[in-house]
Amino acid sequence: MRTNTFDSLKRATDIAVAGSGLVVLSPLLAGIAVAVAAKMGRPILFVQERPGRHGRIFKLMKFRTMADPDPGKDLVSDEQRLTNFGRLLRSTSLDELPTLINVLKGDMSLVGPRPLLIRYLGRYSPVQARRHEVRPGITGLAQIHGRNALSWEEKFTFDVEYVDNRSPLLDCRILWRTLVVVFRKDGISAAQHVTMPEFRGLTDDPEVTK
Numbered sequence: 001m002r003t004n005t006f007d008s009l010k011r012a013t014d015i016a017v018a019g020s021g022l023v024v025l026s027p028l029l030a031g032i033a034v035a036v037a038a039k040m041g042r043p044i045l046f047v048q049e050r051p052g053r054h055g056r057i058f059k060l061m062k063f064r065t066m067a068d069p070d071p072g073k074d075l076v077s078d079e080q081r082l083t084n085f086g087r088l089l090r091s092t093s094l095d096e097l098p099t100l101i102n103v104l105k106g107d108m109s110l111v112g113p114r115p116l117l118i119r120y121l122g123r124y125s126p127v128q129a130r131r132h133e134v135r136p137g138i139t140g141l142a143q144i145h146g147r148n149a150l151s152w153e154e155k156f157t158f159d160v161e162y163v164d165n166r167s168p169l170l171d172c173r174i175l176w177r178t179l180v181v182v183f184r185k186d187g188i189s190a191a192q193h194v195t196m197p198e199f200r201g202l203t204d205d206p207e208v209t210k
Contacts (some may be wrong), residue, residue, distance in 0.1 A: 006167065013171075014110055018103035029097055032089070036064055039085045045098055050115035053135045058107035060115055061098040065089050093182045099138050111171045112137025113159035116199070123201025124156075131159035134166065144177035152199045 022029070036044045043064060050060045065086025082090075089095040102108040108115065115136035124131075141158035142150060150158075162170070 009168065010109060010111075010171065011106070014103050014106075017110060018100040021100050022104065025097060025100075028094075032063055032094060032097070035085065040064055040067055040083060046095075049118055050136070051118055051121055051132065052107050052115060053132060055121060055132050057118065058102065058105075058115075060107075061101055063089055063095040063098060065095050096138060103138065107135070109135040109137045111140055111162075111166075111174050113140050113162065114142065120199050120201075123199060125201075127160060128156040130163055131156060133163050139174060139178040141174060144174055144181055147181065148196050152196070 033044050046062045046064045046066075047059050049057050052058045065083065066081040067083055068081075086095070099108065103110060112134050113131040113136055121129075141162045142155040145158055146154065
């Protein structure tokens with residue numbers, strides 16, 4: 001399938017699935033919002049700028065899972081600030097549901113490389129930077145092959161592999177495998193981290209820093 005045809009079909013699918021998903025899941029979304037407000041207060045949503053396709057910045061939306069920083073209560077690091085309710089949301093991926101709004105708006109797709117932090121943009125190698133040739137996704141190849149248990153290098157290899165081989169069949173396979181991964185709660189965190197350690201670019205590679 002030609003790339004332009006695939007991209008058009010993919011966008012139409014994103015709109016249909018995200019739109020219907022937001023309608024069908026609206027009672028669940030409302031219930032989680034009430035629970036977040038009751039347990040952690042406001043804001044209910046975690047909103048952070050992330051780079052999308054071609055590095056264009058957008059505001060990513062998720063349900064909030066962390067308490068506000070409070071050095072007086074030893075709430076400083078991400079691990080300290082992550083609440084029990086927040087752990088539940090992350091382990092079930094329910095914190096990701098508001099991201100369907102980003103998909104509907106066109107900031108993201110259902111499938112693609114996960115959107116990372118803006119400060120990482122200058123740290124990618126030219127090959128790694130190719131992950132931004134497509135819209136970022138809620139799930140992707142890296143998510144079904146280990147999620148946050150992968151190294152950064154492994155993640156980026158899967159991201160670029162998706163860019164080079166994307167197709168309707170691959171997207172369907174990734175979506176199906178994602179359901180299995182979420183059900184099993186595989187790879188939620190890297191070892192000794194809430195999610196992943198900081199990506200520091202080529203300086204993380206001992207062969208580069210010799």
